[in-house]
Amino acid sequence: MSTPHKTDVVIIGAGPVGLFAVFQCGMLGFRCHVVDSLGEVGGQCVALYPEKPIYDIPGYPTIDAADLIVKLEQQAAPFAPVFHLGEEATGLKRLPDGGWRLTTSAGTVIEAGAVIIAAGAGAFGPNRPPIPGIEVYEGRSVHYMVKRREDFRGKRVVIAGGGDSAVDWALSLSDIAKVMVVHRRPKFRAAFENVCRLEQLHAEGVLELVVPYQLQGLEGADGQLTAVNVATLEGTVRRLEADALLAFFGLSTDLGPIAQWHLELERNHLVVDPASMATSQPGIFAIGDVNAYPGKLKLILTGFAEAALAAHAIHPILRPDTALHFEYSTTRGVPGGAPGGVPA
Incomplete structure (x- = not known):
């Protein structure tokens, strides 16, 4: 086994929801590694419809899918995520300390305190x-x-x-x-x-x-x-x-190895607690199109909100002795910027 990468959170899926999860985790001080089977970030937005306009992203009356991914990459960049692209997440094993060890098709090993699955509909191909x-x-x-x-x-x-x-x-x-x-x-x-x-x-x-x-x-x-x-x-x-x-x-989809990770499934989707995005396994969360709960709407903006819920639910797992004092990004700012988000 190769020497493991150690991080706070490993995110499976580098689509729009996975990229925004990097930002949300980063705002809480968590380091992230991101794994995706595609050779570039963006998920279906880049692989299937990069020039297709999207009309329901708040603040953008219209934005092409590829441009949205560029914006999300820029938003995540201050938190220096480590990407493992062109690698499928193949194995997931619980560690004695309660964390998880993820292995990929390329032999990469990542150990993290929590896992966020943002795999969309899984591996996909056209019908x-x-x-x-x-x-x-x-x-x-x-x-x-x-x-x-x-x-x-x-x-x-x-x-x-x-x-x-x-x-x-x-x-x-x-x-x-x-x-x-x-x-x-x-x-x-x-x-x-x-x-x-x-x-x-x-x-x-x-x-x-x-x-x-x-x-x-x-x-x-x-x-x-x-x-x-x-x-x-x-x-x-x-x-x-x-x-x-x-x-x-339409697309034919397959969760692939994720379906074998002993997570509760409903019609090929991961069942989660809508309050936290927690799956049936402690420390594993699912956001975006891959999850299922009553009232679920398969929208990118829904996935963005789910990313925030998952990141906050992860905090007591990774920082059990530290109280989480909620702050708006407008007052806290981001790395490299002054409070209010204005560059220093």
């Missing part, structure tokens, strides 16, 4: 449509996420799906590309305002709604699409000339 030969086109003209909106400028784009991702990207790309939205029924499972706007753009001829149709097959060569074939349940077939297919059928 691929069952189309023969689709693998040939993946990464070139068939995509399951959009990293750069400009990549689709001037192209004929077929978007398949009926949820928020499909509707959001149809709206976003409609002014730079020819967009055709394929869905198996006329009703979409997306925000009401966005569906209304989608239907309005269809009525104005800005984009086309191809409903009720389903994907049937692809045409092209050397990984480049030339057409997408779609069909109704009755067998009526249409050929849509296309340069790219964006397929949004």
